[in-house]
Amino acid sequence: MPHPRRWWILGVLCMALLVLSVDNMILTLAIPAFMRELGAGPGDVQWILDAYILVFAGLLITAGSLSDRYGRRRLLIIGLVILGGASLAAAFATQPWQLIACRALMGAGAALAMPSTLSVLIVVFDDNERRKAMSVWGMVSMVGLVAGPTLGGLLLQHFWWGSVFLVNVPLAALGIIGAYAVVPESRGPARRADPLGVLSSITGMAALVWAIISLPHAGWSAPVVIAMGVAVVALVAFARWQSRSRHPMVPPALFRDREFTGAALSVVLLVFSTAAVQLALTQFLQLVLGYGAMAAALAFVPLAVAVAAFNLVGATLAGRFSNKALIVAGMLLIAAAQSVLALIGPGDGYPLLAVGLVVMGAGTGLATPSVYATLMGAIPKEHAGVGSAVNDTIQQGGMALGVAALGSLLSAGYSAALPAGVPEAARTSLTDGLATAAATGSADLARVAREAFxxxxxxxxxxAALLSVAGSVLAFAVLRGRAPASPSDRERKTYATT
Incomplete structure (x- = not known):
């Protein structure tokens, strides 16, 4: 039976999700202030950004398993307390290393809280309303992606750099109060702890994420190769141990379910294909069109509005069409949007980009909730926490891979498109190209650099468009067209041996 206060509970979960999504994006505009006022060098800035995602991705699966074991509301509250406290400390840091340490703590808090935002939703909503609730959940996540940079720009315009961290404190406090007031406690059946699984999963995921985020600027250097090797060994050991353990953190039967595996692969291709495109668009807005940071953030509003609108459209169509149909249609729309973006030329301004963003938002709004509904619908409620964590890990991993792979393609393509005779200092990135043009007073170099970008x-x-088409083909081939069996049926049929 659905929980009688389920919509109030969803509001609290969305508040917690908003804290996490805003926190992850708000930092992008504060980098110059860190360098100016904290004396942070390029290496410090990289770790200020990466310490969060490194700890976050490394702890997610462990945090999801802990939430199933010790209580999902409890882990949500503990995570928000850590995130809020670390944000308060970060606002008053005086040295770069202090800020890096606070960012790592914030990543730990986010990892503890994030799986509960989706696993509690799975528990309190029944099959009839879960798709609609996930649409709202996904819409709030997208709002945070746009609201983060916008709010960051407003705060940096009127206050000091620490204000971008202080904003997390009242949001986290409201989430904690709401969780205590309306969110029910839930957990899976008691299971033994799995210290070997915890150690191997944290080691493997942390090493993998570090290697991915280091690859674009370090290349296949010795540290990256070693980290990748450690990741492979640790994750293979984790998988083998989970298949043999009587009390696994992640039930191996989960990945034998075609609905779960197909949706997981669709998530990877979805975020892989969109992450780097948005990275390129940020540079296009600021370095080609000349937008300021605030205007660049507001330029993504059509994307957020389209996602919100088509989330509601998708929730309405869910009763008439299967998740498979909506995923395929959504990813084809995303491919169409990326094809529009590929047509942007030197003479085009914002209007063509806005068309692409609206179409991309429509596709994302249709596909994303259906992907999550399919993925989480394949998980019994007793494993909701770790299932949500696996979903989050897949999403973060796919995003990091997308930025690393397509970001490297963006950099290599820019350098290759520059004509012979362009100074070496201008070949690394568009930023360096425009800086070199400004230093030499060469308008031709600036024009050539923008055209190459x-x-x-x-x-x-x-x-990215080809990857999105591949995602739609995969979803069409792997996912079932009919509604999946209920989690209780799956639990009896699929998870009995686990």
Whole structure:
């Protein structure tokens, strides 16, 4: 039976999700202030950004398993307390290393809280309303992606850099109060602890994420190769141990379910293909069109509005069409949007980009809730926490891979598109190209650098469109067209041996 206060509970979960999504995006505009006021160098800035995602991705699966074991509301509250406290400390840091340490703590708090935002939703909503609730959940996540940079710009315009961290404190406090007031406690059946699984999963995921985020600027250097090797060994050991353990953190039967596996692969291709395109668009807005940071953030509003609108459309169509149909249609729309972005040329301004963003938002709004509904619908409620964590891990991993792979393609394409005779200092990135042009007073160099970037962005958008088409083909081939069996049926049929 659905919980009688389920919509109030959803509001609290969305508040917690908003804290996490805003926190993850709000930092992007504060980098110059860190360098100016904290004396942070390029290496410090990289770790200020990456310490969060490294700890977050490394702890997610462990945090999901702990929430199933010790209580999902409890882990949600503990995570928000850590996130809020670390944000308060970060606002008053005086050294770069202090800020890096606070960012790592914030990543730990986010990892503890994030799986509960979806696993509690699975528990309190029944099959009839879960799709609609997931649409709202996904819409709030997208709002946070746009609201983060916008709010960051407003705060940095009127206050000091620490204000971008202080904003997390009242949001986290409201989430904690709401969780205590309306969110029921839930957990899976008592199971033994799995210290070997915890150690191997944290080691493997942390090493993998570090290697991925280091690859674009370090290449296949010795540390990256070693980290990748450690990741492979640790994750293979984790998988083998989970298949043999009597009390696994992640039930191996989960990945034998075609609905779960097909939806997981669709998530990877979905976020892989969109992450780097948005990275390229941020540079296009600021370095090609000349937008300020605030205007660049507001330029993504059509994307958020379209996602919100088509989340509601998708929730309405869910009763008439299967999740499979909505995923396929959504990913084809995303491919169409990326094809529009590939057409942007030197003479085009914002209007063509806005068309692409609206179409991309429509596709994302249709596909994303259906993907999550399919993925989480394949998980019994007793494993909701770790299932949500696996979903989050897949999403973060796919996003990091997308930024690393397509980001490298963007950089390589820019350098290759530059004509012979361009100074070596201008070949690394568009930022360096424009800086070199400004230093030498060469308007031709600035024009050539922008044209080379647009050519490279077109190649990246084309590659992303092909990946989105591949995702739609995969979803069509793997997912079932009919509604999946209920979690209770799956539990009896699939998880009995686990």
């Amino acid at each position: 647009l050519s490279s962005m077109s190649s990246v958008s084309t590659a």
